Amino acid sequence: MKTNTLPNVTDFSGTILIPVFETYSKSIVPITFNGLEVTSKVFFGKKDTHYLAEKNNNTYVFIGLGKEIDYKSLKTTFRRISSKQKENFSSNVALVIPEQFTHDHVEAMISGLLLGTYDLGHFKSDKNVHPFLEPVFSLNLVSEKDYLSTAKKGIKIAKAQLATYNLVDLPPNTVNPKYLANWAKETGEKYGFDVEVLGYEASKIAGLGAFLAVGKGSENEPQFIIMNYTPTTEVEHVKHVGLVGKGITFDTGGLNIKTAGMLHMKCDMAGGGAVFGAMQLIADLQLPVKVTAIVPCAENSVDAKSFLPSDVIHSYSGHSIEIIDTDAEGRLILADGLSYLIKNFKPEYIVDIATLTGSSVGTFGYECGALFTKNTEMAKKLQENGDAIGERLWPLPLWDAYKSDIESDIADVKNYSGKPVAGAISAAKFLEYFTQEHKAWAHLDVAGVAFGDDEFAKSKHATGYGVHLLTKFIENL
Numbered sequence: 001m002k003t004n005t006l007p008n009v010t011d012f013s014g015t016i017l018i019p020v021f022e023t024y025s026k027s028i029v030p031i032t033f034n035g036l037e038v039t040s041k042v043f044f045g046k047k048d049t050h051y052l053a054e055k056n057n058n059t060y061v062f063i064g065l066g067k068e069i070d071y072k073s074l075k076t077t078f079r080r081i082s083s084k085q086k087e088n089f090s091s092n093v094a095l096v097i098p099e100q101f102t103h104d105h106v107e108a109m110i111s112g113l114l115l116g117t118y119d120l121g122h123f124k125s126d127k128n129v130h131p132f133l134e135p136v137f138s139l140n141l142v143s144e145k146d147y148l149s150t151a152k153k154g155i156k157i158a159k160a161q162l163a164t165y166n167l168v169d170l171p172p173n174t175v176n177p178k179y180l181a182n183w184a185k186e187t188g189e190k191y192g193f194d195v196e197v198l199g200y201e202a203s204k205i206a207g208l209g210a211f212l213a214v215g216k217g218s219e220n221e222p223q224f225i226i227m228n229y230t231p232t233t234e235v236e237h238v239k240h241v242g243l244v245g246k247g248i249t250f251d252t253g254g255l256n257i258k259t260a261g262m263l264h265m266k267c268d269m270a271g272g273g274a275v276f277g278a279m280q281l282i283a284d285l286q287l288p289v290k291v292t293a294i295v296p297c298a299e300n301s302v303d304a305k306s307f308l309p310s311d312v313i314h315s316y317s318g319h320s321i322e323i324i325d326t327d328a329e330g331r332l333i334l335a336d337g338l339s340y341l342i343k344n345f346k347p348e349y350i351v352d353i354a355t356l357t358g359s360s361v362g363t364f365g366y367e368c369g370a371l372f373t374k375n376t377e378m379a380k381k382l383q384e385n386g387d388a389i390g391e392r393l394w395p396l397p398l399w400d401a402y403k404s405d406i407e408s409d410i411a412d413v414k415n416y417s418g419k420p421v422a423g424a425i426s427a428a429k430f431l432e433y434f435t436q437e438h439k440a441w442a443h444l445d446v447a448g449v450a451f452g453d454d455e456f457a458k459s460k461h462a463t464g465y466g467v468h469l470l471t472k473f474i475e476n477l
Helices: 071-084 103-115 148-169 177-191 200-206 209-214 262-285 330-345 358-364 376-389 400-406 423-432 467-475
Strands: 002-006 015-021 031-033 036-038 050-055 058-066 092-096 138-142 194-198 223-229 240-245 247-251 290-300 312-314 320-322 349-354 369-373 393-395 441-445
Touching (some): 002 148, 092 103, 103 138, 148 262, 177 223, 177 247, 177 262, 177 290, 200 209, 200 223, 209 330, 240 262, 247 262, 262 349, 262 467, 290 330, 369 423, 376 393, 400 423, 423 441
Parallel strands (some): 240 290, 240 349, 369 393
Antiparallel strands (some): 031 036, 050 058, 194 223, 312 320, 369 441
């Protein structure tokens, strides 16, 4: 998407987008723009409405904003316009920016417009090129202020989220661990971060026992992906952030096989997908922060070689783990990811993100992710940054009263409490066990918000949750 600035649309030809705040439905004052009048009986800026008009070879799209705006609603509104009004979009688009809009508002609109070009029909026979890989239209910003840098940032955010949509929505016979490893290498070369991949043998030598146990039943070799971004700008003290994302490319539940919901388990790498998208965006924005990200990628499948309930396995940290449930596999690969990150890279801040438990969905539904941390400053910053962009989080406790849920008679720790209560909390306590009491660690359980239903497709699909949240948190450290 190419962007330019126009002082007005006098000599413009194409599609003109005009955001309109809500007025009274019975107002006698029409909405006017460039000599075009729209009576309030027809359109008065009500939220989730729009009005089309043709004049002087231009298509005018009046877009209702409602009485108040926020980042998420703006982004969704403009995604809806570009997604559902494709036939009214020319190759030349002008976006009129209201005087009261901030840079964040402009960023949200432009990100939304680009996200609206996404099409879930990856394998339809009449589709030759996935649209987001091609420039869709030229975008002209109609404003006296200079929003070009903001527009470019909005496009970069959307491109990273589109990359995550793509990774999460593609089927598991396409997106397997090696696919993700290759994606990381290619993206690292393109955007400027280093990538190291440990395959089966290298992971075995490294001692990543919990990680390898999960992938034992699959013919797809597990891949332990390590990404490092180092800023080129010189600052007095470069902060170092560690990210860990769950990369289970498909989850059958293992021998504790899932009895419901398996259809959607291609989304079980959405936490890892968020980390991949965030690494692309962090490098694209050239943030002055050092970031090390680990995405352990494996397929939890069923086979004679699958790990067993009651197995005792040995993790990278040296601690033994009793397997109570093979469907509690995400925490096993995250445990090795966290231990490896802390031992070898020693970041100041650590955030892990995973579609970890149905329990978090039972608690929050599809409105927000569950946040676990004992660091009040991190909790505040993560929530503030999430609220600003509509990727919300809400805290749950890490009290030691829950530690008994992961105590084992035969091993150092067990991977599942066996109780039908506090599942998200006991999973977080399990992960905490492998953080070596790191003072700035946060765990995000995003099972309810990373994959879901909305107006943009008939079936469940990726939301891109976490890409912008992680990046914004790091940007504002």
